[in-house]
Amino acid sequence: MRTEIRDLEQVRAAEDLRGAVLVGLDLSGEDLRVPLDGALFLGCVLPPSGQRRADAAGALVFPNIPDVPYSVYRSALYTPAELFDGFDPARPESYADTPDARIYRHSRQQGHHPDPLHALAERLHDHAITEALDEVLDGSPVAVMGGHALGRDTPGYRRAVGLGAALGEAGFTVLTGGGPGAMEAVPLGVRVGEDPEVLRDLARAPKFGGDTESIGRWIAAFPTDLPRFDRPRTIGIPTWFYGHEPPNPACELHAKYFANSVREEGLLTVATGGVVYTPGSAGTVQEVFQDYTQNHYGSVGPAAPMVFLGKDFWVDEVPAAPLVQQLARGREAERWILVTDDITEAVGFLQAYSSA
Structure with a gap:
């Protein structure tokens, strides 16, 4: 079972990151002088030296996908509060500005056959949701x-x-x-x-x-x-x-x-x-x-x-x-x-x- 890491303090305390899954971390200021064999970096920012060490160790680096209104590498299910963030009951039309509505509009713009970049982003997101559901x-x-x-x-x-x-x-x-x-x-x-x-x-x-x-x-x-x-x-x-x-x-x-x-x-x-x-x-x-x-x-x-x-x-x-x-x-x-x-x-x- 791979260890999932979403906190910089966990990275700094680790003496070995072999096989670890690091998600959504800004590692640009980190040294990463620990074993990285088989590590998986999802949506992380690595310094040039860290990128070289990751490549040398056979680690896989999946970058962030830009210009999408959702997190591709989620680790948790959505709450109603998150999906409806920014909604004001006194202004019902404000639903249009919530993450739920924005993501829907973005998805509609891609159509039933998104270009390869957006298709990949959606599939990675859905895989992350399945993993999060299994954990709950x-x-x-x-x-x-x-x-x-x-x-x-x-x-x-x-x-x-x-x-x-x-x-x-x-x-x-x-x-x-x-x-x-x-x-x-x-x-x-x-x-x-x-x-x-x-x-x-x-x-x-x-x-x-x-x-x-x-x-x-x-x-x-x-x-x-x-x-x-x-x-x-x-x-x-x-x-x-x-x-x-x-x-x-x-x-x-x-x-x-x-x-x-x-x-x-x-x-x-x-x-x-x-x-x-x-x-x-x-x-x-x-x-x-x-x-x-x-x-x-x-x-x-x-x-x-x-x-x-x-x-x-x-x-x-x-x-x-x-x-x-x-x-x-x-x-x-x-x-x-x-x-x-x-x-x-x-x-x-x-x-x-x-x-x-």
């Missing part, structure tokens, strides 16, 4: 998938809050896609339960439109004093690919990606405690079959629970559940598929898997 997760997190279009004033939103409250009470770490609708309601329930006062206040800004001021009003309606836990229990995994949907403030942390395909695969892969599917549209249906493919072939470990919450929707309106059950017949995955309307039954099913 422990146990068997549960993911909840569902529609982004649920307004905060709808019964579906309140039901999703109730699901989050039940998952939180059971002690699960809960992952969502990190955006609005069910993706916001579930982590909100984990953190505050079914608090009627919070739900009433949020319902005053039920949705947002396509402009930054509308998004700002949606963010401004969110309470700022949500309880925190001794370890992160609510993590969003959103993407700037859908950057017109801001990350929700309900999640304690966000693993935000540029590549939606990496984000989708990663979200389902790390949900080792199972996935709950609430009613959604094409994106949710895609996730159903992507998840089942992992379970079918055992490509990322044992088959994990697939819970379809909402019988009428998943059996009749969008009959994905019967097809998944048919595909799973005779396989280990078959016993870990549940179709139900009962939140208590759904949470109990996940607990049974965790115990097993």
Whole structure:
């Protein structure tokens, strides 16, 4: 396991930097007269003598990539405060000046096929996010998938809050896609339960439109004093690919990606405690079959629970559940598929898997 170093004092105290990973450090004033064999310098500034020693030792030096509005070599997930830095609730239009909005605009300017420099920057960033997510997760997190279009004033939103409250009470770490609708309601329930006062206040800004001021009003309606836990229990995994949907403030942390395909695969892969599917549209249906493919072939470990919450929707309106059950017949995955309307039954099913 490589040692990661992000502090100059660690560098100065080190007698040996062989195999170390040094990230984002200004080393222009450092002597670096220690073994550097196999070291990895990510976004560091080296003096000419240090560069020569690194080259001679076979160290790899990845320079900073200029003119991008994000850190390519991150070591931590984003917090809502970081993504919304500079946002003034009294000026909803100020969302346009936040890091989240600036990064989205920059990504849009690059298009679907960025030039090699920006493509590399985005891939390095996404790799760093995956590493940071792996460091935060422990146990068997549960993911909840569902529609982004649920307004905060709808019964579906309140039901999703109730699901989050039940998952939180059971002690699960809960992952969502990190955006609005069910993706916001579930982590909100984990953190505050079914608090009627919070739900009433949020319902005053039920949705947002396509402009930054509308998004700002949606963010401004969110309470700022949500309880925190001794370890992160609510993590969003959103993407700037859908950057017109801001990350929700309900999640304690966000693993935000540029590549939606990496984000989708990663979200389902790390949900080792199972996935709950609430009613959604094409994106949710895609996730159903992507998840089942992992379970079918055992490509990322044992088959994990697939819970379809909402019988009428998943059996009749969008009959994905019967097809998944048919595909799973005779396989280990078959016993870990549940179709139900009962939140208590759904949470109990996940607990049974965790115990097993």
